[in-house]
Structures are given as C-alpha cells and as structure tokens.
Amino acid sequence: MSDSHDFSTRAIHVGQEFDPSTGSVIPPIYQTSTFVQDGIGGFRGGYEYARSANPTRSSLETLLADLEGGAHGFSFASGLAAEDTLLRAVLKPGDHIVMGNDVYGGTHRLIDRTFTSWGIELDTVEMMNLDAVRAAVTPKTRVLWVETPSNPLMKISDIAALVEIGHAAGAIVVVDNTFASPYLQNPLAFGADAVSHSTTKYLGGHSDVLGGGLVIADDELAEKVRFLQFAVGAVSGPMDAWLTVRGIKTLALRMEKHSSNAQAIAETLVAHPAVERVYYPGLADHPGHDLAARQMRGFGGMLSLQLAGGPAAARTFAESTSLFQLAESLGGVESLIGYPTEMTHASVRGTALAVPENLVRLSVGIEGVDDLTADLLEGLARL
Ligand SMILES: *Cc1c(COP(=O)(O)O)cnc(C)c1O
Numbered sequence: 001m002s003d004s005h006d007f008s009t010r011a012i013h014v015g016q017e018f019d020p021s022t023g024s025v026i027p028p029i030y031q032t033s034t035f036v037q038d039g040i041g042g043f044r045g046g047y048e049y050a051r052s053a054n055p056t057r058s059s060l061e062t063l064l065a066d067l068e069g070g071a072h073g074f075s076f077a078s079g080l081a082a083e084d085t086l087l088r089a090v091l092k093p094g095d096h097i098v099m100g101n102d103v104y105g106g107t108h109r110l111i112d113r114t115f116t117s118w119g120i121e122l123d124t125v126e127m128m129n130l131d132a133v134r135a136a137v138t139p140k141t142r143v144l145w146v147e148t149p150s151n152p153l154m155k156i157s158d159i160a161a162l163v164e165i166g167h168a169a170g171a172i173v174v175v176d177n178t179f180a181s182p183y184l185q186n187p188l189a190f191g192a193d194a195v196s197h198s199t200t201k202y203l204g205g206h207s208d209v210l211g212g213g214l215v216i217a218d219d220e221l222a223e224k225v226r227f228l229q230f231a232v233g234a235v236s237g238p239m240d241a242w243l244t245v246r247g248i249k250t251l252a253l254r255m256e257k258h259s260s261n262a263q264a265i266a267e268t269l270v271a272h273p274a275v276e277r278v279y280y281p282g283l284a285d286h287p288g289h290d291l292a293a294r295q296m297r298g299f300g301g302m303l304s305l306q307l308a309g310g311p312a313a314a315r316t317f318a319e320s321t322s323l324f325q326l327a328e329s330l331g332g333v334e335s336l337i338g339y340p341t342e343m344t345h346a347s348v349r350g351t352a353l354a355v356p357e358n359l360v361r362l363s364v365g366i367e368g369v370d371d372l373t374a375d376l377l378e379g380l381a382r383l
Helices: 009-013 056-070 079-090 103-111 129-137 159-168 219-230 238-248 252-271 290-296 310-318 369-381
Strands: 072-074 094-102 121-125 142-149 172-176 194-198 212-216 275-281 301-308 336-338 359-363
Touching: 009 056, 009 252, 056 072, 056 121, 056 212, 056 238, 072 219, 079 103, 079 142, 079 172, 079 194, 079 212, 079 219, 079 301, 094 103, 103 121, 121 129, 142 159, 159 172, 172 310, 194 238, 212 219, 252 301, 252 369, 301 310, 310 336, 310 359
Parallel strands: 094 121, 094 142, 142 172, 172 194
Antiparallel strands: 072 212, 194 212, 275 301, 301 359, 336 359
C-alpha cells in the first residue's frame, strides 16, 4: 500500500493483508501468548512471545504509523499506558516537563501524582500563548506536552510554532491527537516528535475497547519506547488490537459525520438563550478557528458549552438529555454528554486547571443530526 493512496484506502488495507494460508479476507485474531520456535531462536516472522510482539498488535501498529505518517507505531492497553511508556522512555529525575493547562485530566494526574514523586518537575502553561511557553521552558525541559484541540475548552495550539520553541530548548514535542484523530490532523507533519492517542476514542470509535497508541518519527526515540513497551508490558491484547483495527476502517466516514453534526449543533446552540457560550473550533468566532482551519482538515465532533443558568443549569442539562447519554469518554458513534467538573476533570478541581462549573461537554455522535438537535433543545427547554 503506497503513500499515494487516499486516507480511507489506507485505513482499510494497511497492515491488513488477507491470510495467505486460507484466503480469509480479514486476518485472523492471533489469540496466543507464545510462538513455536524452529529450533532455539528460530522465530517465524520474528515472533517469540506476545509481550514483545503479536501479529494482531503488529497489524494495528503498522496501521497507526501509516495514518500518522510516522515510521514507528506502538499500541498499548490504554491511552495513559502509552503516555506513561513514552514519558518514562524520555525523562529522568531532575528533568522538567511543560504541559498545556487544558489537557485531559488523567494526563495531568499521571505526571502530577506519579512522575513528580520520581523527581520530575511539571509546569502547566497556556499553550496558545507562545510567549508564555517560551518563558516556561528551561534548560531542564525535556518534554513539551501539547493537546490540540484541548479538553474540554477546544483550545487550538500552533503545533509548528511550539515545535520551534521546544526544539530550541532541547525538548521533544509530543502532541496528544486524540480529539482530532489522524483523519483530521497529523502532528508529525508539523515537526512534532511523537503523537499520542487514546485509541479508546475516535480510532476505536465504538466505545467497546480501551487502548492507546504512539507514533514516533525518530528511530532512536522509537527504540527506547520499543524497549520499554517490551520491558514494562502495558501492551494491548490481540482482541483489543483487532477491535481497534476494525474500528479504524470507518474512521474517515465517521469523522466526516461527527464534524458535520457537531458544526450544525454548535450553530444551533450559539443562538439559544439558555447558552452563554459555545466552544467549537468550527465557529468563525472561536479564538482558534483560523489556526484550526490551517492545521486541521475539519473541526471534529467535540464541543463544550457554558450554560447561562450557571452550575445548577449545567448539571440539570447534563442529566436531562436522552440520545446524548450521560457518560465519561468520547469519540464513539453514539453521542455522549458530560459534566467535566465532576466527571472527566474531577481530578483537577480546585487547581489552576479547573474547568468552568457551568460547562457541559458533548461528544457528538453520528446519529441523525435532527434527532440530536431535538434532544438537546428538549434538554435546554427543561432549564
Ligand atoms: C481518554 C483520553 C486519554 C486517556 O486515554 P485512556 O485510553 O482512557 O487511558 C488521553 N488523552 C485524551 C485527550 C483523552 O481523551
């Protein structure tokens, strides 16, 4: 499969060749922990033991690397396991990490409550403000951690500009590309060193599997990650890897529909008197709209809104829709609604990363847009 093929074609075929022994169009799920050796050290296809590699996981890793345009793909048991492995591969005691002040709460928690006990220093900064980022990096900064669009305020950060700042300081730049998915954004193309994904979200796409991915351009960094992936072992199992590959086949179609549904819903909500503010990069007055239009190939399916009625209205609204189901997570075919203060962002409550208490987050699914809009309007009518 060559690079000249369309994204949709690659999503369906890369790493997914039919099984040569039976002709099975879909490669089998290699539900095995170990592999017979033809004499000691005689590995077939390099497979020895499933913590180091398993063909079903290899299929997903090849596919992730291709879709992000990087040389090396890695698949993990969760998004946070992927992040943990990458950070451990790069950081040592005394090092410093600079992270956006609007990242996934679990990412902040991982570093703030785990890595700092091992002598890593963390500073959070407004990533849209390049001067603030320049001021935050120090000679000890090894990692600049960027999430764009961010969670839950949909802030858009300039990847190319941040790469320049990070590299000048001797840091690697990591982009959490979970919200955009590789269909809408490829951070490596802007010079980022690594892309991190919670494949639990858009890549899996059906809210039926947990997983994480890394894609890395540089061979040396990839070798360190490969070693830790093997040495620590937070890998995805064959069934999870297979479900994720299966989900990715329809990523392009899904992202188109997520984006068009979210755009229509954002435009409806903006005009509603119960809504104080809508955060969606596809709205012309969103602070990151122009940058998103340059950096992304669409605006995605995530949006947040602040309710004019304050925290009580936000809580009531989050509990009164029916198609939009109240649940953590995002990126599945079905629409979800969440109250970040007490759900996804409960771990940063009371810190500088706290989110507005009248904020509700929507993961707009791919159901019929009229049904989704009616569901939201009914919920708002109850306030
Ligand atoms: C969910 C999420 C993660 C963590 O991934 P898990 O698969 O839940 O471990 C990281 N970053 C973002 C942006 C997420 O939405």
